[in-house]
Amino acid sequence: EVQLVESGGGLVQPGGSLRLSCAASGFTFSSYSMNWVRQAPGKGLEWVSYISSSSSTIYYADSVKGRFTISRDNAKNSLYLQMNSLRDEDTAVYYCAREQVSAMYDYWGQGTLVTVSS
Amino acid sequence: QSALTQPASVSGSPGQSITISCTGTSSDVGSYNLVSWYQQHPGKAPKLMIYEVSKRPSGVSNRFSGSKSGNTASLTISGLQAEDEADYYCCSYAGSSTPFGTGTKVTVL
Numbered sequence: 001e002v003q004l005v006e007s008g009g010g011l012v013q014p015g016g017s018l019r020l021s022c023a024a025s026g027f028t029f030s031s032y033s034m035n036w037v038r039q040a041p042g043k044g045l046e047w048v049s050y051i052s053s054s055s056s057t058i059y060y061a062d063s064v065k066g067r068f069t070i071s072r073d074n075a076k077n078s079l080y081l082q083m084n085s086l087r088d089e090d091t092a093v094y095y096c097a098r099e100q101v102s103a104m105y106d107y108w109g110q111g112t113l114v115t116v117s118s
Numbered sequence: 119q120s121a122l123t124q125p126a127s128v129s130g131s132p133g134q135s136i137t138i139s140c141t142g143t144s145s146d147v148g149s150y151n152l153v154s155w156y157q158q159h160p161g162k163a164p165k166l167m168i169y170e171v172s173k174r175p176s177g178v179s180n181r182f183s184g185s186k187s188g189n190t191a192s193l194t195i196s197g198l199q200a201e202d203e204a205d206y207y208c209c210s211y212a213g214s215s216t217p218f219g220t221g222t223k224v225t226v227l
Contacts, residue, residue, distance in 0.1 A: 044221035045164065045207050059214045062119050095163060103152045103211040104169040111163060
C-alpha cells in the first residue's frame with residue numbers, strides 16, 4: 001500500500017525557518033517525481049515545488065522561489081522542503097504528492113500544518 | 119504561473135448532470151493534454167478523479183468524465199449523488215509549473 005506521511009509542521013514566527021519531511025513507503029520511491037502542494041486555510045490548492053526522481057530537475061512556484069528548497073533522499077525514501085524567510089502568507093497545510101505522469105498526482109499525504117504568526 | 123479559472127460553485131439535484139469548466143491559456147491547458155481533476159472533501163487530502171484530460175484511474179466511478187476544447191477543460195459528473203458534494207480542482211501541466219484551478223464547490227440540492 002502506497003503511503004506518504006508528512007511531518008515537521010508547526011508554529012513559527014515570520015522570518016523563521018522550518019523543514020518539512022515526507023516519508024514514502026509501498027512503492028519504489030526512487031522511480032517517481034515528487035511535489036509539494038499547499039492549501040491556505042479556507043483557500044484552494046497551490047502547487048509549490050517539483051523534484052524529479054534523480055533530483056536533476058527542480059521547479060518552484062514564483063511565490064516561494066529563493067526562499068524554499070526541495071530535496072530528496074532516495075536511500076531513505078524521503079522528500080523534504082526547507083522553508084526559510086517564512087511569511088504570514090505561507091500559512092497552509094502542506095501536502096506531498098507522488099507524480100505518476102506530468103500533472104497527475106495519484107497519491108497524497110495527509111498534510112502537515114504550517115502556521116506563520118508572531 | 120496564474121491559477122486556472124473555475125466557477126466558484128455549481129449545484130444540481132440528485133441524478134442530474136453537472137459540468138465544471140477550467141479555463142487556462144495557450145501556455146497550459148491549450149498546449150498539453152495533461153489536465154487532471156481532484157475531488158476534496160472537507161478536512162481530507164485531494165483525490166485524483168481524472169488525468170490526461172479524460173482518463174479515469176482505477177476505482178473512480180464512470181460517472182466522472184473529462185474533456186477539453188482549446189484553452190478550456192471540463193469535468194462532467196453524471197447521475198449526481200450526495201457523496202459527490204465536495205470541492206473540485208483542475209490542474210494542468212505548464213512546462214516548469216503545474217497550476218491548479220481556483221476550485222469549484224459542488225452542492226447536491
